[in-house]
Amino acid sequence: MKPESNKIPVQKKTLRELFIYSLNLFKNWGIPNCRREIELILCDALRISPSKLYLSFSDNLPEPLVEKILEQIGLRLQRVPLAYITGRVFFWNLELDICPGVFIPRPETERLVEETLLILNNKVKEQEVFNIIEIGTGSGAICCALATAFENVYIRATEINPRAIEIANRNIEKFNLQDKINIFQGNIFQPLQKLALQDTVDIVVANLPYIRSGDIETLQPEVRDHEPLEALDGGPDGLTYQKKVIRQAIGFLRRKGTILLEIGYDQGKEMLDFTHDLDKYIDLIILKDYSNIDRVFKATLK
C-alpha cells in the first residue's frame, strides 16, 4: 500500500495529537530518525524553534496548517528527502535553499571545505586574491561556505544542471556573495576554457559523483528515487569525473596549486595510483573524515 496524504484524518487538531499520529506512522513505515524528522517538519511548518515545540503541544492548529503538515508527512512517507520538503538544508554554518532535482549537500563534504580553508589560511599572506575553481557546484554549498569563511577568494564554479545553477545563484544572492562567485553552465572545465585562466588557479575543488553505476540500485530510496542521477553516478569505477578533473586541472592550476576532491571510502588507492602514473602532481594524500573514513583526495601540481 502506498501512503496517501489525503487518507490521513484532518481532525487531528492539537499539536500533540498530530505529533503522536505522525510518529506512529513514521515508525510503522520505517522512516529513520522519525522523532527528529517530525520535530523538524512541525518546527518548519509552524516557524518555531525545537525548544518551543513541546511548550506548544496543547495548541489547536488551524485546519489549513494541519492539512499542509499532513501533506508533508505524506511526502516523507513516500521517502521524499526532508530537505526537499522543507526547502532548506544546513551546510557549514549556512542555511541553504534547496529544491527537488538538486543534490542535497552532505555534512561529510564539510571536510573538503575545512581542508581548503586550511590551505588558504596557510597562504593568506602570499597574495591578495586566491583564484578557485569548483567543478559541479550543485546548490553552491562548497563555494558559498568558502566565500563566507575566507575574505580574499574569487571562485568560478561550473555545473551541468540548470536547476542546480538556479538554486546556487539564489544561495549566492542570499549570502551576498555575487562579487566573489560566478557560476558557469557546462561540462567540467569546458565553460572556463575561454577565460584564459591557464596556469593562474590556486585551488581546484570538487565533490563530483563517485558512486559506481552498479551500486546505484543499492542506495537508500531517498537518494536513489529522488536525487538527480547525474549527481550520483560516477561511471563503472565511480571515478570517471575525478580522473577527468585531475587530468584537465593540470592546464589551469599554477605551479604548487592544489587539487582537492571528495571520494568514496574505498577509492583512495585507485586515486593515488592514477595520479601517481600521470607524474604531474606531488604530495598526494588521502584525508579521513570525522568518522575516520577516507574522504578527500589532495595533491599539489609540480
Ligand SMILES: C[S@@+](CC[C@H](N)C(=O)[O-])C[C@H]1O[C@@H](n2cnc3c(N)ncnc32)[C@H](O)[C@@H]1O
Ligand atoms: C555529488 S553532487 C555535489 C554537489 C555539490 N558540490 C555538493 O557538494 O553539494 C555532484 C554535482 O556535479 C554535477 N555534475 C555532474 N556531472 C558534471 C559535469 N560533467 N560537469 C559539471 N558538473 C557536473 C551534478 O549535477 C551535481 O550537482
